Amino acid sequence: MTLRHHKKIRTRQAIVDAATDLFATRGYEKTTVADIAAAADIGTRTFFSYFASKEELLFPQADARVAAAVDAIATRKPGEGPAEVLVRALREAGASDDDLVNPLARLRLQLIRTVPAVRGRGLQIQVDAQREIARHLRDAYPDELDEVSAAALVGALIGAVSGALEVLLDDPDAVAGGPELLKERLRQATDVALRPWSG
Amino acid sequence: MTLRHHKKIRTRQAIVDAATDLFATRGYEKTTVADIAAAADIGTRTFFSYFASKEELLFPQADARVAAAVDAIATRKPGEGPAEVLVRALREAGASDDDLVNPLARLRLQLIRTVPAVRGRGLQIQVDAQREIARHLRDAYPDELDEVSAAALVGALIGAVSGALEVLLDDPDAVAGGPELLKERLRQATDVALRPWSG
DNA sequence: TGCGAAATTGCAATGACTGCCGATATGCAG
DNA sequence: CTGCATATCGGCAGTCATTGCAATTTCGCA
Numbered sequence: 071m072t073l074r075h076h077k078k079i080r081t082r083q084a085i086v087d088a089a090t091d092l093f094a095t096r097g098y099e100k101t102t103v104a105d106i107a108a109a110a111d112i113g114t115r116t117f118f119s120y121f122a123s124k125e126e127l128l129f130p131q132a133d134a135r136v137a138a139a140v141d142a143i144a145t146r147k148p149g150e151g152p153a154e155v156l157v158r159a160l161r162e163a164g165a166s167d168d169d170l171v172n173p174l175a176r177l178r179l180q181l182i183r184t185v186p187a188v189r190g191r192g193l194q195i196q197v198d199a200q201r202e203i204a205r206h207l208r209d210a211y212p213d214e215l216d217e218v219s220a221a222a223l224v225g226a227l228i229g230a231v232s233g234a235l236e237v238l239l240d241d242p243d244a245v246a247g248g249p250e251l252l253k254e255r256l257r258q259a260t261d262v263a264l265r266p267w268s269g
Numbered sequence: 270m271t272l273r274h275h276k277k278i279r280t281r282q283a284i285v286d287a288a289t290d291l292f293a294t295r296g297y298e299k300t301t302v303a304d305i306a307a308a309a310d311i312g313t314r315t316f317f318s319y320f321a322s323k324e325e326l327l328f329p330q331a332d333a334r335v336a337a338a339v340d341a342i343a344t345r346k347p348g349e350g351p352a353e354v355l356v357r358a359l360r361e362a363g364a365s366d367d368d369l370v371n372p373l374a375r376l377r378l379q380l381i382r383t384v385p386a387v388r389g390r391g392l393q394i395q396v397d398a399q400r401e402i403a404r405h406l407r408d409a410y411p412d413e414l415d416e417v418s419a420a421a422l423v424g425a426l427i428g429a430v431s432g433a434l435e436v437l438l439d440d441p442d443a444v445a446g447g448p449e450l451l452k453e454r455l456r457q458a459t460d461v462a463l464r465p466w467s468g
Numbered sequence: 469t470g471c472g473a474a475a476t477t478g479c480a481a482t483g484a485c486t487g488c489c490g491a492t493a494t495g496c497a498g
Numbered sequence: 499c500t501g502c503a504t505a506t507c508g509g510c511a512g513t514c515a516t517t518g519c520a521a522t523t524t525c526g527c528a
Contacts, residue, residue: 074474074525102514113477118516190389193396200432221432222462229428233399234421241416255417262414263421266352266465273494273505301483312508317485 082120085110089127090174098185125191128178136199138163140206152211152220153267156227159203183239196232200224227264234259281319284309288326289373297384324390327377335398337361339405351410351419352466355426358402359463369448382438395431399423429462 088109092101103124107114121127142159150158181188200221208220215223234256238244244255287308291300302323306313320326341358349357368374380387400420407419414422437443437458443451460467 072526077525078475103516104514115477115479115517116475119475122516124515186393187389189396190386190393193392194385194389197392197435201435204432204436218433218436218458219461221436222429222458223432225428225430225432226425226462226465227428229424229426229432230421231424233396233403233424233428234417236396236400237403237417237420259415259417259421262418263425276494277506302485303483306508314486314508314510315506318506318508321485323484 078120081110081112085112085117085120086127086130086174090177093177093181094173098181098188125188128174128181128188129191129195132195133199135163136202139199139203143203143206143210146210152207152215152223153227153264155210156203156207156223157264160227160231179239183236196228200228203228223267226267227260230260230263231256234263277319280309280311284311284316284319285326285329285373289376292376292380293372297380297387324387327373327380327387328390328394329373331394332398332401335401338398338402342402342405342409345409351406351414351422352426354409355402355406355423356463356467359426359430360459369451378438382435395427399427426463426466430459433458433462 085106089101089106092105092109096105103117104114106124106127107117110117139159139162142162143155146155178188178192182192183189204217204220204224207224208215208217211220238252238255238259244252284305288300288305291304291308295304302316303313305323305326306316309316338355338358338361341361342354345354368378377387377391381391382388403416403419403423406423407414407416410419434455437454443454446454
């Protein structure tokens with residue numbers, strides 16, 4: 071079961087590449103699924119056996135971040151409290167360099183901020199991720215957190231980061247400054263918002 | 270310009286009522302816009318001159334909460350810091366009785382948690398609201414907050430409350446207890462979520 | 469080589485949404 | 499009261515995502 075499998079992977083990649091290209095040039099909404107399928111040399115119907123929808127195309131391996139965060143929680147050090155672990159988890163799972171280099175990732179960041187449908191889907195994925203992370207965090211600290219507190223804590227941290235990030239990415243100067251500046255300003259902003267927790 | 274105006278308002282309400290009814294019985298996804306239009310005695314095409322989409326139907330006056338929060342910021346007391354004002358704003362703008370009694374509001378709460386499309390739209394509205402509130406907060410505290418920090422702070426607080434709320438609403442016991450219990454537990458959850466900042 | 473499962477794909481249908489346009493209804497001036 | 503300008507209404511046709519169905523092709527393996 072290898073030729074088949076490899077072919078599927080190649081086709082899948084072809085679809086992503088074709089779509090990335092079309093989205094970048096024509097724009098997301100002006101690109102039809104039929105266009106993408108044609109560019110990837112497959113039937114329109116076949117597209118939907120690779121991706122459940124046009125939006126899913128932009129969020130492959132959506133659970134990678136969750137996995138990273140869960141891993142950070144699992145490998146916590148003896149003395150670390152919930153908030154500390156979570157901060158570390160977010161650093162590890164957060165915007166990596168990849169997000170600022172990989173073409174699809176860059177495109178995604180832009181589309182999330184401009185295309186309603188994409189934004190909605192992205193937010194859904196985010197809250198699902200929060201839920202999952204909260205579950206693990208609570209399991210890791212059964213004495214200190216109940217389910218509601220865990221959800222609140224995770225919501226606060228991720229909320230702070232995404233809120234700051236969204237505004238930050240709208241600032242042309244900040245974006246022009248490159249990844250380093252962005253990371254620094256993001257850290258500053260979240261420090262202010264999360265001060266109550268770090269104390 | 271009165272007869273016309275009144276008629277529009279009446280028709281709008283008729284649409285909402287018809288939709289509420291159909292959604293409640295048949296379910297959101299099994300109710301077509303054509304069904305709603307027919308039940309409200311208007312042409313399908315006309316529906317879209319009242320609501321931009323099927324989802325908008327569920328979020329009339331989406332900016333009421335924002336207005337309440339902005340108002341809380343505007344009426345801040347001399348000694349209050351940003352976080353305190355925001356905590357007060359969230360308490361005032363938070364889920365009112367209406368959300369637990371009004372049929373459409375109750376339905377909305379349920380659909381947000383079960384229908385992907387509705388959830389996506391609801392989340393979008395929420396982040397837009399956060400943006401707006403952050404802007405006002407920053408204007409109110411120009412010395413202590415920059416735009417990014419304000420967004421982070423608002424994101425953290427709202428994130429905490431919504432995270433807690435989502436978990437709470439998933440508890441069958443809490444929901445079964447009726448509006449009173451729900452309201453009490455909601456207040457508790459909000460307190461827990463916001464405690465770190467109220468101090 | 470040839471069979472059975474998996475993958476591909478065309479076709480038709482559903483449903484949201486839009487642009488276009490004629491038919492109606494309403495507000496207001498004369 | 500009449501008639502025009504305008505706001506609404508609502509039908510029609512078309513686009514696009516998405517799905518069920520069924521025929522066909524392609525593979526993996528015996």
